[in-house]
Amino acid sequence: MTHVHSRLWLPFTQMQSFDAASRTFVRGEGNALVDARGARVYDAVSSIWTIVHGHGHPAIVEAIAAQAARLDHATTLGATNPVAEELAERLCELSGMQYAFFASDGASAIEASLKMALQYWQHRGEPRRTRFLRLVESYHGDTAGAMSLSDIAVFKSRFGAVQFESIPFADAADVLRDDVAAVIVEPIVQAAAGMRIVPRERYAALRACTPLVIVDEIATGFGRTGTMFAFEQLDLRPDIVCVGKGITGGALALSATLATARIYDAFLGAPDERKQFFHGHSYAGNPIACAAALASLRLFEREGTLERAAGIAARSAERLRSLATHPRVRETRQAGTMIGVELREPGSGWPTGNALYEHGIFTRPIGDTVQFVPPLSSSDADVDAFFDALEAVLA
Numbered sequence: 001m002t003h004v005h006s007r008l009w010l011p012f013t014q015m016q017s018f019d020a021a022s023r024t025f026v027r028g029e030g031n032a033l034v035d036a037r038g039a040r041v042y043d044a045v046s047s048i049w050t051i052v053h054g055h056g057h058p059a060i061v062e063a064i065a066a067q068a069a070r071l072d073h074a075t076t077l078g079a080t081n082p083v084a085e086e087l088a089e090r091l092c093e094l095s096g097m098q099y100a101f102f103a104s105d106g107a108s109a110i111e112a113s114l115k116m117a118l119q120y121w122q123h124r125g126e127p128r129r130t131r132f133l134r135l136v137e138s139y140h141g142d143t144a145g146a147m148s149l150s151d152i153a154v155f156k157s158r159f160g161a162v163q164f165e166s167i168p169f170a171d172a173a174d175v176l177r178d179d180v181a182a183v184i185v186e187p188i189v190q191a192a193a194g195m196r197i198v199p200r201e202r203y204a205a206l207r208a209c210t211p212l213v214i215v216d217e218i219a220t221g222f223g224r225t226g227t228m229f230a231f232e233q234l235d236l237r238p239d240i241v242c243v244g245k246g247i248t249g250g251a252l253a254l255s256a257t258l259a260t261a262r263i264y265d266a267f268l269g270a271p272d273e274r275k276q277f278f279h280g281h282s283y284a285g286n287p288i289a290c291a292a293a294l295a296s297l298r299l300f301e302r303e304g305t306l307e308r309a310a311g312i313a314a315r316s317a318e319r320l321r322s323l324a325t326h327p328r329v330r331e332t333r334q335a336g337t338m339i340g341v342e343l344r345e346p347g348s349g350w351p352t353g354n355a356l357y358e359h360g361i362f363t364r365p366i367g368d369t370v371q372f373v374p375p376l377s378s379s380d381a382d383v384d385a386f387f388d389a390l391e392a393v394l395a
């Protein structure tokens, strides 16, 4: 077979051994992806936690097409548009936050949150607050700032030159330090660490926290853990919430840094005070992406998406019960529809993932953990198909 040279360089992928013939997706159909060989595989990882209502949902496709014809893009640097306005309103309503600052990728929302925190403390006359606390095994993205807040060695160890130090926090004594700008946490579950469930006590220190509390809902937001946002289950009162991934239902890149009035108000002043937030991206508030997000949020109501998520979580919990005692399984972890099955044998993640693909299931292992983070439009039959295939592969 002649090797077709590709100019495409893929993220987190060893290109020397990547075989495009084995994995080229050409179509999305509901909860499935179709590859170039015509194989139809269940997207059991929601294309890395982005797809919510299935691929190509007609309501989202229509909203995108209509908005593209009306207003494709207009900068939000010193200007606004009605779609971004409406989405800001809607996100604040849903999250209990008061202002929305838009970007595109999750990591960009994290960068904005860091700079927002630093500039906030300068305006408040406490410029020494420059340190950031985080959880152990955290992950907040791959840009320099987000990477500095992350704790997964293989992702960051080569890039020390562009990182700052962040501090893993344990208790209230840490969060009371007077040089801390903000504490950033993933709520309930740390997805990139292999669906690691965070002990609830870890969040207790944040309830009476002097520094700002930044909640990263990029993976957990929009129903994945059962509620619209995971922090709702933790009795947390965040100052800043970062959202991304599922915000558009998975169709387009969009992220937002949501803030309280306390933060926003600190940035108000006369033009010559130079208190505006010194941060922004070209596609912030892109109308097409915002229209997709509004369509996705309407689907949550129309299709009872959170109820469906509860059904998926219950069905999965049932199936996990028997897997938990399987001789090849070390541990099963679940937060709503975010599920990890950790295998005992080191190095068994990828072979298991590849075998699952042959059984019509697409997932991407994290180390030795097989992940199941299905679209919230999945049926009981889809859930069963995943667990049946996993049991067959493990047998």
Ligand SMILES: Cc1ncc(COP(=O)(O)O)c(C=O)c1O
Residues within 6 Å of the ligand: 105, 106, 107, 108, 110, 139, 140, 141, 142, 186, 191, 192, 216, 217, 218, 219, 220, 244, 245
């Ligand atoms: C919790 C969390 N934060 C941030 C990010 C970064 O988002 P993005 O990949 O869109 O930059 C991710 C991505 O997986 C994530 O899981």
